[in-house]
Structures are given as C-alpha cells and as structure tokens.
Amino acid sequence: MRNPRATQLLFELSKSGRRASRLPASDVPEREVSTMLPAAAIADEAPPLSEVAEPDVVRHFTNLSTLNMSVDTHFYPLGSCTMKHNPKRNERLAGLPGIAHLHPYQPEESVQGLLQLLYDLQEFLAEISGLPAVSLQPAAGAHGELTALMMAAAYFNDLGEKRTKVLTPDSAHGTNPASARMAGFEAVTVKSNAEGLVDLDDLRPKLDDQVGVFMITNPSTLGIFDDQVAEIADLVRKQGGLIYLDGANMNAILGVARPGDFGADMMHFNPHKTFSGPHGGGGPGAGPICVTEKLGGYLPVPVVAKRDGKYSLDCDRSKTIGRVRSFFGNVGVLVRAYCYICTHGPDGLKRVSENAVLNANYLLSKVKHILPVPHGDRCMHEFVASASDVKKVKGISAMDIAKRLLDYGFHAPTVYFPLTVAESMMVEPTESESKEMLDAFAEVLFRVTDEPADLLHEAPHTTTISRPDEVQAARRPVMKWTPA
Amino acid sequence: MPYTFNTPKDQQAMLDAIGAGSVEELFDCIPDDLRLSRLLDLPPALGELELTQHMQMLAAKNQHADQKVCFLGGGSYDHFVPAVVDAIASRGEFYTSYTPYQPEVSQGNLQVMFEYQTMICQLTGMDVSNASLYDGGSAATEAVLLAMSATKRSKVVPASSVHPEYRAIIETYFTHLDAELTTVGSPDGVFDASELEQAVDGETACVLIQHPNFFGCLEDVEAAATIAHAKGALLVVAVDPISLGLLKRPGDLGADVVIAEGQSLGTPMQYGGPYLGIMACREQFVRRMPGRIAGQTVDRRNKRCWVLTLQTREQHIRREKATSNICTNQGLFALRAAIYLAALGPQGLRETAELCLQKSHYAIGQIVADDRFELAFSQPTFKEFAIRDRSGEVESMLADAAESGIFAGIPLGKWYPELADCFLVTVTEKRTKQEIDSLANSLSRASINSTVSV
Numbered sequence: 001m002r003n004p005r006a007t008q009l010l011f012e013l014s015k016s017g018r019r020a021s022r023l024p025a026s027d028v029p030e031r032e033v034s035t036m037l038p039a040a041a042i043a044d045e046a047p048p049l050s051e052v053a054e055p056d057v058v059r060h061f062t063n064l065s066t067l068n069m070s071v072d073t074h075f076y077p078l079g080s081c082t083m084k085h086n087p088k089r090n091e092r093l094a095g096l097p098g099i100a101h102l103h104p105y106q107p108e109e110s111v112q113g114l115l116q117l118l119y120d121l122q123e124f125l126a127e128i129s130g131l132p133a134v135s136l137q138p139a140a141g142a143h144g145e146l147t148a149l150m151m152a153a154a155y156f157n158d159l160g161e162k163r164t165k166v167l168t169p170d171s172a173h174g175t176n177p178a179s180a181r182m183a184g185f186e187a188v189t190v191k192s193n194a195e196g197l198v199d200l201d202d203l204r205p206k207l208d209d210q211v212g213v214f215m216i217t218n219p220s221t222l223g224i225f226d227d228q229v230a231e232i233a234d235l236v237r238k239q240g241g242l243i244y245l246d247g248a249n250m251n252a253i254l255g256v257a258r259p260g261d262f263g264a265d266m267m268h269f270n271p272h273k274t275f276s277g278p279h280g281g282g283g284p285g286a287g288p289i290c291v292t293e294k295l296g297g298y299l300p301v302p303v304v305a306k307r308d309g310k311y312s313l314d315c316d317r318s319k320t321i322g323r324v325r326s327f328f329g330n331v332g333v334l335v336r337a338y339c340y341i342c343t344h345g346p347d348g349l350k351r352v353s354e355n356a357v358l359n360a361n362y363l364l365s366k367v368k369h370i371l372p373v374p375h376g377d378r379c380m381h382e383f384v385a386s387a388s389d390v391k392k393v394k395g396i397s398a399m400d401i402a403k404r405l406l407d408y409g410f411h412a413p414t415v416y417f418p419l420t421v422a423e424s425m426m427v428e429p430t431e432s433e434s435k436e437m438l439d440a441f442a443e444v445l446f447r448v449t450d451e452p453a454d455l456l457h458e459a460p461h462t463t464t465i466s467r468p469d470e471v472q473a474a475r476r477p478v479m480k481w482t483p484a
Numbered sequence: 485m486p487y488t489f490n491t492p493k494d495q496q497a498m499l500d501a502i503g504a505g506s507v508e509e510l511f512d513c514i515p516d517d518l519r520l521s522r523l524l525d526l527p528p529a530l531g532e533l534e535l536t537q538h539m540q541m542l543a544a545k546n547q548h549a550d551q552k553v554c555f556l557g558g559g560s561y562d563h564f565v566p567a568v569v570d571a572i573a574s575r576g577e578f579y580t581s582y583t584p585y586q587p588e589v590s591q592g593n594l595q596v597m598f599e600y601q602t603m604i605c606q607l608t609g610m611d612v613s614n615a616s617l618y619d620g621g622s623a624a625t626e627a628v629l630l631a632m633s634a635t636k637r638s639k640v641v642p643a644s645s646v647h648p649e650y651r652a653i654i655e656t657y658f659t660h661l662d663a664e665l666t667t668v669g670s671p672d673g674v675f676d677a678s679e680l681e682q683a684v685d686g687e688t689a690c691v692l693i694q695h696p697n698f699f700g701c702l703e704d705v706e707a708a709a710t711i712a713h714a715k716g717a718l719l720v721v722a723v724d725p726i727s728l729g730l731l732k733r734p735g736d737l738g739a740d741v742v743i744a745e746g747q748s749l750g751t752p753m754q755y756g757g758p759y760l761g762i763m764a765c766r767e768q769f770v771r772r773m774p775g776r777i778a779g780q781t782v783d784r785r786n787k788r789c790w791v792l793t794l795q796t797r798e799q800h801i802r803r804e805k806a807t808s809n810i811c812t813n814q815g816l817f818a819l820r821a822a823i824y825l826a827a828l829g830p831q832g833l834r835e836t837a838e839l840c841l842q843k844s845h846y847a848i849g850q851i852v853a854d855d856r857f858e859l860a861f862s863q864p865t866f867k868e869f870a871i872r873d874r875s876g877e878v879e880s881m882l883a884d885a886a887e888s889g890i891f892a893g894i895p896l897g898k899w900y901p902e903l904a905d906c907f908l909v910t911v912t913e914k915r916t917k918q919e920i921d922s923l924a925n926s927l928s929r930a931s932i933n934s935t936v937s938v
Contacts, residue, residue: 009598030842102549104755139619141812300656480601
C-alpha cells in the first residue's frame with residue numbers, strides 16, 4: 001500500500017542529534033588530529049548531511065521504491081531498452097564474496113577464478129558476435145562506441161590515412177553521432193528510405209575516401225533487419241572504411257546471425273539489455289566490444305590472456321589505444337552476463353531471440369489494428385507504431401497514450417524515438433512476457449485509444465503525480481534541496 | 485528455458501494470429517547467406533543448482549577481502565557497508581527499473597537522484613551535481629572536457645599525483661582531439677607549485693589535481709586554485725568522498741569542478757566496477773555538464789515532484805552537438821551512496837574519516853619502526869601512504885605478505901618508474917590494530933626472508 005508521506009525529502013526528516021550509525025572506538029592509540037593534518041586542511045565541522053535514525057532511512061527509501069514501475073512489478077515494453085526479466089540467481093552469484101569483494105589491484109594469482117570467467121566471457125562474446133577480438137573494458141554501450149571509433153582512428157592513422165567522417169543513419173541512437181564527435185570525427189547523417197532501411201541513394205554520394213566508419217544498428221531501432229547490410233558493407237569497404245554495428249538490438253539475433261558474418265568490423269554488446277543485467281534505475285551498464293583480427297591490436301588495455309593454464313591481465317600491447325576506464329571495467333555487470341549465457345547455452349540463447357521476435361510479432365499483429373505500424377507487418381524484437389492518425393482524428397498524441405497506459409499498470413513504450421516516425425511508439429515486449437500479458441496490453445491499448453481525448457490529455461490519473469511541468473524545471477532549474 | 489513463458493500451444497496460437505507458418509519464418513528477413521547455419525559453440529545450458537556450483541567453484545579460486553586482510557586502495561577501498569544499503573538497494577523496484585523517461589512512475593528514482601545530488605553538493609561544497617557518471621576516471625575525463633568547452637581552450641594540466649589510470653584515460657581521449665596534455669611533476673609527493681605556475685598559461689583550460697592525491701598526500705588546493713584562476717583556467721579537483729568527513733570541502737577552497745570515485749560510499753569493490761562517477765560543478769557550468777540531472781518542479785495539480793531536466797545538453801536530443809555521448813548513469817550506485825550517506829550522517833562520516841586517519845597513522849608508525857622502511861614523502865596523509873622499501877624488493881615482499889594472508893599494498897613502479905622501491909598502503913576504518921600489527925610484522929619478516937635469500 002502506497003504511503004502518501006513518501007515524498008518528504010530526507011532532509012525534511014532530519015533532526016539534529018539523530019543518527020543511524022555508530023562507529024567503533026579507535027583501537028589504536030589516539031593522537032590529536034592536529035598532529036597529523038595541517039589545521040588549514042581540516043573542516044571546522046562535518047559536512048551538513050541529514051541526521052536521521054535507521055528506521056527513517058529504511059522507511060524513506062522503501063517508500064520511495066514503491067513509486068517506481070520496474071520489471072519485477074510491471075510489464076515494461078520500453079523499446080530499445082530490452083527490459084527483460086533480471087534473474088535473481090545472477091544477483092546472488094555476482095554477490096558471492098569471492099566475486100564482489102575482490103580488489104582490482106589484487107595479485108593476479110589471487111583472482112584466477114574471476115579471470116577465468118572473464119576470459120571465457122571474452123570467448124563467448126567472440127563466438128556470439130563472430131568477431132574474434134574482445135575488450136570487456138567499456139562501461140556502457142556509448143562508451144563501447146567511442147572506444148571502437150578511437151580504435152578506428154588509430155587504425156587509419158597507422159595506414160597513413162586521414163579519414164574525417166563517420167556516417168550514421170537518421171534512425172540511430174543519439175549516442176552514435178555524439179561518440180563520433182568525441183572520437184574526433186565529423187558525424188554525417190544518412191537518410192532512411194520509405195521501408196525504414198538505409199537509403200542507398202543517399203548513402204552512395206556521401207561515401208568517399210574521407211569516411212572512416214559507417215555505424216549501423218541492425219536490427220535497426222525500427223525493429224527491422226536491414227538485408228542490404230552486406231551490400232552496404234561492400235560499398236563501405238570499397239572506399240576503405242569500416243563497419244560498426246551498434247549491438248543494442250542483439251536480443252533479436254542471438255545464435256541466428258552474427259555481425260561478423262554479415263559485414264561488421266566492430267560492435268558493442270549491451271549486456272544489461274541482451275544478457276539481462278538489471279538496469280538499476282539508469283545504470284550500470286557495460287559495453288564490451290568485439291572486433292576483427294586486424295583491429296584486435298588496437299583494443300584498450302587490459303585484455304584477459306591465458307597462457308599455460310594461467311590467466312593474466314595483458315597490458316603490454318604495442319598498438320593499443322590505451323585505457324578507456326579505470327581498473328578492469330564493469331565486472332559486476334559482466335558476471336551477470338556470463339551467468340545468463342551459461343544458463344541458456346547455445347540452444348537456449350537462440351530460443352531467447354526466437355521468443356523475443358515471436359512476442360514482438362504477435363503484439364504487432366494486434367497493435368496494427370489499433371495504431372498503424374508504418375514499416376510493415378513483420379518485425380524483429382520490437383516495432384514502431386505511430387499515433388499520427390489518431391492524433392489527426394481525435395487529437396490524442398503518442399504522449400497521451402503513453403501516460404494513460406500508466407493508469408492501467410503498464411509502463412509506456414518509448415515515445416518520440418526514433419525521430420524518423422511521427423508520433424512514434426516503440427514497443428519491445430522481450431521474450432520474458434506471456435501471451436496473456438501481451439493480450440492484456442493490446443486490449444488496454446485499444447481501450448485507451450477509444451477513451452475521450454480530454455481524459456487522456458490529463459492522464460495519468462492514478463499515479464502520485466501527473467504531467468510534471470518540465471518547462472519550469474528547465475527554465476528555473478532547482479537541482480538540489482536548500483534549507484528554507 | 486527458465487525465463488520464457490510460451491508453451492508450444494501458445495506459440496502456435498501466436499503464429500496463427502501473426503499469419504506465419506513457423507517461428508523460423510519470422511526470420512525470413514535475414515538473407516540465408518547472412519545466417520548462422522550451426523548452433524553457437526558455447527557450453528551447454530546449466531540449471532540454477534549447476535550454475536551456482538560452477539560459480540562457487542570459480543569464486544573459490546579467488547582470495548577475497550573477507551579472507552585476506554586488505555590494505556589495498558588506489559581508488560577502490562574496503563570500507564564498511566551498513567546492512568541498510570544492501571537491504572534497500574536490492575529491492576527490485578529500484579534495481580529492475582530504468583532511466584525515468586516516464587516521471588509519473590519513476591518518482592522514487594527521481595527523488596533519489598535529487599537527494600543524491602543534494603548530498604554531493606553538501607559534501608563537496610559545490611552548487612550542482614549530476615546524477616552520476618561511470619566511474620572516477622570517466623568523471624575526471626568529462627570534467628576536463630567540460631573545462632575545455634567552458635573556456636574554449638585546449639590545454640589541460642594534470643599533476644602527476646593524480647590517479648595514473650585517470651590520466652591514462654584522458655590521454656586516450658585526447659589522441660584524436662585537438663587537445664594538449666602537460667603533466668606537472670610531484671617529486672615531493674605533491675604537485676610542484678613552481679612547475680605548475682610555469683605550465684599554466686592563457687591556453688590552459690584547467691588544472692587537474694587530486695586531494696588527497698594518489699599517494700595519499702594532501703595537496704594545497706587553494707594554491708592550485710590561485711595559479712589556475714590567475715590565467716583564467718578552471719580548477720578540477722578529484723577527491724576521496726570519505727575524506728570530506730574531516731577535510732575542508734573543495735568548493736570552499738576554490739575548486740570549479742569536483743569529481744570523485746564514489747565506490748567508497750557503499751559500493752562493493754567487485755574487482756573494479758561498476759562504480760560511481762561523482763561530478764559536481766559551479767552553477768555557471770551546469771549547462772555544459774554531461775549526464776542526467778534531476779530537477780524539482782510541480783505537476784498539473786501543483787504538487788512538488790521531480791523530473792529529468794536540462795535534457796537539451798544530452799545526446800538523445802542534441803546528437804553530435806551534445807555535451808557528451810554518455811547515456812546511462814550509475815543510478816544503482818548513486819542510490820547506494822545516498823543510502824550510505826543517510827545512514828552515516830555527518831557524525832558517522834566524520835568518525836569514519838577520523839578512524840581512517842588514526843589507524844593509517846598508527847600503521848605508518850608500526851611499519852617505519854623497521855628501518856628498512858620509510859615514508860616515501862614527508863607530507864600529511866589521510867588514509868593512504870607510500871612506503872619506500874630501502875632494500876628495493878617490493879614485489880617479492882608483497883608476494884610474501886600475500887602468502888601470509890595480507891594484501892599489504894600496491895607497488896608503485898608500474899606507474900612511476902622512479903618509485904619502483906615504493907608501495908602504497910591503505911588503512912580504512914575496517915582494519916583493526918591486530919591486523920595492522922600483523923601487517924607490520926609480515927613486512928618485517930619478509931625483510932628477514934629476503935636477507936636470508938640474498
């Protein structure tokens with residue numbers, strides 16, 4: 001039962017003299033602090049944090065948790081984010097002290113079990129991607145993109161080529177062009193055609209010897225497998241460029257098709273999507289990258305190596321671009337990915353994708369009678385519907401529908417992305433939902449589009465808040481609490 | 485398949501509704517020659533019990549910080565984590581939710597972000613915090629990129645006493661950008677002020693220091709601020725959040741941007757990540773800040789609430805013109821930090837910091853009681869310190885100590901060839917007098933061993 005007092009701020013609960021922790025007395029002979037630190041460095045008083053008791057802490061944060069929708073509690077068809085079930089076993093196993101309580105600078109002999117796991121995960125990802133050289137270091141998908149693009153820049157530099165441009169389709173994630181710029185490239189957009197595929201007529205003239213990398217998301221953010229990908233790869237290669245695959249949508253093709261086999265030179269995985277890492281309210285993710293042999297030398301350090309049955313961190317790689325993250329990387333996320341892959345095996349991973357695609361197509365077959373799906377009757381793991389017709393006819397926007405779905409206990413699909421579809425609603429049910437759940441969602445969607453427009457404009461009606469004023473939040477930003 | 489629902493009967497009904505003959509047919513859009521015609525070459529599936537046993541076997545091949553005595557630091561620390569942190573952060577409503585794109589059903593996460601941002605400002609003395617970045621290294625990198633964009637200058641001046649891996653990341657990022665890195669030495673364990681003054685000029689975007697620095701020594705933050713500001717450059721300061729229980733806040737000492745590795749605030753070490761990148765800055769730079777930021781507003785019924793704000797900085801709106809390519813944050817660890825700081829409170833944080841200080845200084849005394857060892861630098865230190873082994877056998881000595889159950893320290897020669905005879909020791913509030921005495925004994929014993937072996 002939701003507690004209406006939940007939204008008090010922790011700072012408003014604070015009362016001088018309360019505390020939730022008691023530290024032990026020092027068991028070493030105590031010295032005056034002033035004999036150890038210069039007076040000028042010491043603060044007169046402790047930082048002005050809240051003073052609360054432990055029951056305050058527990059009740060406050062527990063009540064806040066009930067204000068979230070989550071995969072554990074709700075259907076969460078947030079397109080492009082692959083909100084699948086997060087297995088509890090993976091949480092427990094990643095929390096084993098022999099994994100969670102390892103220091104990153106421990107001697108390698110003392111972490112052989114973990115290095116074995118990470119080495120095997122490198123091999124698993126190489127096999128799943130069809131790209132043999134792997135780095136587990138990047139901390140997120142966007143970080144993987146950036147890392148790979150920096151590797152590409154180093155590769156062209158070694159070839160004595162100055163390539164200044166990275167091409168990204170207009171349906172790509174915003175991270176693609178942003179990563180390109182951070183790696184020192186100019187980002188050039190390539191249009192999509194009416195089918196939602198890369199428009200080859202727009203691509204050809206943009207493809208010259210200045211293009212370093214073509215970044216493609218395949219299956220795309222529209223949930224379509226671009227069957228021109230091999231042809232695109234040929235065109236790019238003829239100009240000496242490389243193909244980067246944004247692996248955000250790998251959940252559709254595990255064990256079915258491998259990026260390395262359909263033309264990619266480099267790619268990242270999003271293990272928090274594809275391999276069930278919990279999304280943590282916004283993170284952590286991880287962004288391991290896989291590349292072809294010829295690019296392998298440029299991978300960031302360290303890479304896990306195996307010699308004579310011993311595992312080690314290989315930092316001594318002459319062509320490496322260097323480090324992109326402190327320590328090893330997001331090990332906790334990688335351990336969960338490893339557990340997920342081991343749980344499924346080769347056959348199971350393929351079933352994951354088959355069921356993800358089956359669920360999406362089934363939902364599409366129902367939704368298309370309610371909202372048009374501009375890019376056809378079939379999809380991969382997700383599809384993009386459009387509310388533009390219903391907006392014209394009834395004045396109901398994609399946002400209105402999204403908000404009203406919340407009242408019925410469904411998280412909304414991703415709205416207004418990709419930018420190439422007007423009033424877009426991107427739906428990704430994932431494999432870990434039942435037919436009954438998909439039926440219920442479609443039924444509610446149908447009901448919602450039939451409701452009075454006024455009701456929808458003010459939706460949601462049952463949540464603790466409704467339609468926050470985002471304009472005010474941006475115009476007069478209040479980004480922290482200040483005492484009255 | 486443990487996590488899917490569809491029975492063969494369901495599948496058939498769904499295929500009928502789709503109008504497809506088989507699941508295979510749904511993949512017809514992928515040309516045959518681009519498909520994998522075999523099963524993936526992966527180990528066979530494991531049930532939960534088998535997986536558990538397999539993972540326990542792997543975990544047993546590691547020696548963890550609860551078995552060994554851990555005096556390792558260098559940016560990742562074995563601090564105590566109160567039970568409330570694990571209990572609350574393991575609630576599925578927190579960890580199986582995502583970025584609050586729908587604020588009405590994400591008020592829990594948004595309010596936590598807002599509270600976290602407030603606590604980081606309280607801790608650092610800065611005006612604004614974002615809702616977190618990947619880790620301390622990415623925060624350092626993003627901070628110098630922010631400084632370059634704010635000043636429209638391209639030179640960055642870090643001190644060599646800043647975490648060597650943070651500097652390595654910046655170097656990697658700079659390779660293909662129009663940017664220059666000039667590292668200032670720290671021969672006495674802190675940045676060389678006269679060298680810094682020479683290095684900073686009208687092209688300098690920022691000075692980057694760490695306080696306490698990688699060697700555990702306290703830097704003169706105000707002096708660095710004066711030098712940077714005299715040339716119109718910003719001062720970026722990396723801090724240890726635990727030290728702020730005791731030390732003056734960088735915001736009160738002239739820092740323009742403060743970053744930190746937030747792992748100390750309630751996140752397990754887990755071999756290096758995922759961690760928490762803390763980043764806070766002065767108000768004037770907020771529109772250049774990378775990452776998510778939660779802001780307060782009101783809803784249509786005029787009720788106070790929270791949303792993601794200033795999103796026009798971000799990649800999903802601005803694409804290549806965004807302040808950064810960063811999309812995800814480390815929400816789960818910002819939550820852990822918020823719970824940790826709430827649980828400790830001002831006094832708890834101060835006592836934790838004081839225990840680190842007392843115990844580490846006791847450890848210094850015990851170690852240098854053997855005249856084989858001396859402090860590498862005669863500077864005030866907080867919870868870490870660099871020890872010189874006069875016999876220069878750091879690696880073998882640390883290996884001996886590990887043998888006897890103690891991770892005694894981190895050899896510094898890997899990053900600082902001139903300090904090949906030195907190692908870095910960290911003492912947190914968790915270490916007992918007995919453990920510290922054992923550390924000192926173990927290092928002295930190693931001394932005898934190697935004398936014998938010579």
